[in-house]
C-alpha cells in the first residue's frame with residue numbers, strides 16, 4: 001500500500017485556458033485515475049461548510065448511520081454555493097476533465113461513528129478509454145486511520161470487471177489516500193474505491209462535487225426544487241457552465257467545436273439568441 005500522489009496546483013488561476021496542472025500530473029491522473037489537490041478550498045469557505053454540514057448532521061436522527069444530502073438541499077445554504085467560487089478546485093477540475101467541464105451533482109456524505117463504511121465499487125459502471133466523469137472527495141476532517149480513509153485501486157478505471165475482492169477486503173496495489181481537510185481527491189468515476197470504517201468517535205463528513213463533460217446530463221431531473229435564483233440567474237460564465245446553463249463562449253463541446261456547427265444549422269431568433 002502507498003500514499004496518494006498529490007501535489008499542489010501550480011500557480012493562481014489567472015487565465016481560464018491556462019493549464020494549472022503539469023503534463024506529468026495529468027499523465028499520472030490518466031494512468032492512476034486519481035489526483036489529490038491540496039488546499040482546494042480556502043480556510044474561510046471550509047469553516048463555513050464545516051459549520052453547515054455539522055448543523056445538518058446534528059439535526060439528523062441519532063439512529064441514522066449514513067446519509068447523503070443532494071445539491072438542491074445544499075445550495076439553499078450559501079456556504080455550499082460558495083464552493084463554486086473555489087478557484088483552485090474549479091481550475092483543477094477543468095484541467096483534468098476538459099474546458100467544457102460541468103458540475104453534474106454535489107453531495108454531502110455523513111458517516112456516523114462505527115459505521116462500516118463502503119466496500120469496493122465504481123461510481124459509474126461505464127469503463128472506457130477516456131474520462132467521462134470525475135467524482136471528487138473533499139473531506140471535512142483529516143483522513144487518518146481512525147476516520148476510515150478513502151482507498152483507491154490505481155489503474156482500475158481503465159479495466160472492465162467487478163472488484164477482485166469482496167466488500168472492503170484488501171486488494172493488491174491499493175492506495176490509502178490520507179487527504180487533509182479541504183484537499184480535493186479527484187477520481188475517475190469508474191475507479192474502484194472504498195471508504196473505511198469510522199472509528200473516530202465523531203461524524204465523518206465529506207462533500208462530493210461530481211464533474212463531467214458538458215454533454216453528460218446533469219441530475220436535474222431528480223430534483224423537485226429549482227436552483228436558487230442567484231445561481232439560476234448568475235452572469236458568471238464559469239458558474240453558468242458548471243450548472244449546465246451555458247457553455248462559456250468559444251469552449252468546444254459536442255462536436256469538438258465552439259457550437260458553430262449547431263448555430264449554422266439553426267434559424268436566427270428561434271433556436272439561438274441573436275444578440
Ligand SMILES: O=C(O)CCC(=O)C(=O)O
Pocket residue numbers: 109111118137149150193194195196206
Ligand atoms: O466514504 C468515502 O470516502 C467514499 C464514499 C463513497 O465512495 C460513496 O459513498 O460512494
